Amino acid sequence: MALSLPYYYGHSGEQYAFFRIPKLLITDSRFDGVSSDAKLLYGLLLDRMELSYRNGWVDDQNRVFIIFTVEEVMETLRCRSEKAVRLFAELDSKKGIGLIERKRQGLGKPAIIYVKNFAGDIS
Template sequence: MDFKYMYGKQADQYSFIHIPKMLVTEKIFTGITIHAKVLYGLLLDRMGMAVKNKWVDERNRMYVVYPIQEIQKDMGVTRKKARECLTELENAGLIEKHFRGMGLPSIYYVKDFAVA
């Protein structure tokens, strides 16, 4: 492909997924795949939507709603891979999943690992 150069304000036209540097550089996170780290970045990005939609539980904890189908679409992965990434993040303690049932998507509490 022959991609075009960017000029002037064009360089500011994209939104970005932020993946905390610590997830990439700290030894404690070396066992987490890059796919799971990207998903964590996507979940962090969803926190903006959580604030806007007031997704807060009775204990004042923010959560995100991110249906598995949307994760698949956003990451370009299979359902199995999306679930594996979620499981990785859960096992690492970076997210906590709550199943809601009744056809509703699960909710995810995205944990702030940098706070001691």
Template sequence: MAEQNGTPTAPRTPDSIITTQRGGQTIVAELYALLLDRASISRQNRYIDPDGTIRLYFTVEQAQKKLHRSRQCATRIFRELEYSGLINRKKQGLGKPAVITLNYPADAKLITKEEADEK
């Protein structure tokens, strides 16, 4: 994370996640922030499909380790992101990770490496 005026900056998460009525909304925001971070890294490395979408591979097991949650909780978080329309998951088959496509809110902006270095 880049620092600006001595305070660390985090990936921006949409306000719709933070203001949900269900419990655990901060954990959902954390996972979405991780996915946004991974998407910005993919964009920097030019891992973009010809149609302009960025596809991610982020397994439930990876979410478990990063968030320190159970498999059931990680699955619920992914489901909540899907229901809110922020991600699309496409299953590939047994033993293969789902392909995740992020749906950015209209005001979202991915930070490029140059912008992060400037801050």
């Protein structure tokens, strides 16, 4: 059964906040093997980067980092831990395509995540 929803009129479409997913993730063949969910996660991580920058979360090399836990991914994407871990692995520089780099902090602290900028790396 279809929902009975109102139409958009005028500027009413501007009422929502949006996550930005770089168009290249969809159109560039280098990312053909990356799942749509991992691309969505990358967009979420980019969104978090803005907040980290405003809060001054930079390392000693002036690189902005974020903290986004598996639990936060599970809650945001409404998925199980296995899927959240797999999505991080898909994006990671060690196991996946290299769009993020995760650094463990140890002592039960969450990993620091560096979101990489691939836009200038177009061959």
